[in-house]
Amino acid sequence: MTATTSEEAAGSKRDHVEISSSKENADEEAPLAKKASTSKEDGVVPSIVMVTGGSGLVGKAIENFVNEKPRDNESWVYLSSKDGDLRDRKSTEAIFERVKPTHVIHLAAKVGGLFANMSQKVEFYRENVLINDNVMECSRIYKVKKLVSFLSTCIFPDKTTYPIDETMLHNGPPHSSNEGYALAKRLIDTMNRAYAEEYNCNFTSIIPTNIYGPNDNFSIQNGHVIPGLIHKCYLAKKNNTPFTIWGSGTPLRQFVYSKDLAELTVWVMRDYHKPDPITLSVDEKEEVSIKSVALSVAKAMDFKGEVVFDTEKADGQFKKTACNKKLRSHLPDYKFTTMDEGIKKSVDWFVENFDTCRK
Ligand code: NAP
Numbered sequence: 001m002t003a004t005t006s007e008e009a010a011g012s013k014r015d016h017v018e019i020s021s022s023k024e025n026a027d028e029e030a031p032l033a034k035k036a037s038t039s040k041e042d043g044v045v046p047s048i049v050m051v052t053g054g055s056g057l058v059g060k061a062i063e064n065f066v067n068e069k070p071r072d073n074e075s076w077v078y079l080s081s082k083d084g085d086l087r088d089r090k091s092t093e094a095i096f097e098r099v100k101p102t103h104v105i106h107l108a109a110k111v112g113g114l115f116a117n118m119s120q121k122v123e124f125y126r127e128n129v130l131i132n133d134n135v136m137e138c139s140r141i142y143k144v145k146k147l148v149s150f151l152s153t154c155i156f157p158d159k160t161t162y163p164i165d166e167t168m169l170h171n172g173p174p175h176s177s178n179e180g181y182a183l184a185k186r187l188i189d190t191m192n193r194a195y196a197e198e199y200n201c202n203f204t205s206i207i208p209t210n211i212y213g214p215n216d217n218f219s220i221q222n223g224h225v226i227p228g229l230i231h232k233c234y235l236a237k238k239n240n241t242p243f244t245i246w247g248s249g250t251p252l253r254q255f256v257y258s259k260d261l262a263e264l265t266v267w268v269m270r271d272y273h274k275p276d277p278i279t280l281s282v283d284e285k286e287e288v289s290i291k292s293v294a295l296s297v298a299k300a301m302d303f304k305g306e307v308v309f310d311t312e313k314a315d316g317q318f319k320k321t322a323c324n325k326k327l328r329s330h331l332p333d334y335k336f337t338t339m340d341e342g343i344k345k346s347v348d349w350f351v352e353n354f355d356t357c358r359k
């Protein structure tokens, strides 16, 4: 478990677009959350924000963001699976008892790319259902003032019209490749509304598109497409072999850089207070093909060899174009990191951390 108080984190500076909450957002605040944002000077205990899955791709990005821009009235606790297995109810209770969080950002999950999802549907369903049930129910029992959980655009219906927005989440089965994960995640949304209705809980969820950045899982077999491509391109350059892209390269995706997602997630935790989910995505025009992402990886790696497609491998869902109108209604001017910049930073991080990173 790593913990950061605002005093410890103070001192570092950042140069990214600052998010400030609008009046409209402030008006939406639930009564419980208003209490949590009262400052130390008012004599109120500061918020304790507990991040489950704090050692992963998104958790580390949140930790970096919060440390660069600390707030006086918040202390942050980042959990990994070493702090307790969230599939287990007793160890989840022990964590809540020990940390006594006022706010929870719930990231912990069994996570994997297309090929991991296709081969372990049972585990993706069961582990995520157990983790989510334990975290949600403990958040109710321990009177957490705000719980923000993570869904994904890959849980959207497969047969649909585009772009897909937050109201369409349950309108038809997900793509068959990740049914287990998708249905476990969709239940979070159903239960957020149920907890609000029955217990007046301030629970909500985020729908991010494909995420990438430093501290990702770079496993070629189990990881997502960008970390997989970075690892494969690194090996191709080192061994002087072709760089192989799986599938046809034609599927389309919207990618969000982990640092941007971290900043937006913290904004949701502080300022978005409705049970209905909010999609955190780049604009629709930023949707790109897998082929163009692979070429961007090759450029960032300075790979000059042959690029080939293994069309025996699955393409998965062709596209899942997400609509970010809701986000834009709150933060119309938010500037996302460009793909070329984000990929360059991710490639450089992977090369520097090759010996120790997850792969
Ligand atoms: P990640 O890098 O794989 O990290 C997963 C985190 O969950 C790790 O901190 C891991 O701890 C923890 N964890 C896993 N099983 C656990 C268990 N049984 N008990 C306690 N902790 C456990 O994941 P991520 O990419 O940051 O994803 C964060 C969230 O975003 C997830 O909910 C995921 O479903 C969602 N999401 C991800 C993507 C994407 O492209 N990555 C896209 C959409 C949505 P250890 O480090 O100790 O193993």
Ligand code: GDP
Pocket (backbone or CB within 6 Å): 112, 113, 114, 115, 154, 210, 220, 222, 223, 224, 225, 226, 228, 229, 232, 244, 245, 246, 247, 248, 249, 251, 253, 290, 313, 314, 315, 316, 317
């Ligand atoms: P998805 O967005 O949920 O489908 O998951 P991924 O992040 O795993 O992306 C899958 C898409 O990238 C599919 O179209 C794959 O065919 C393609 N792809 C190309 N190369 C790779 C790779 O090395 N790893 C992964 N996971 N997908 C790849």
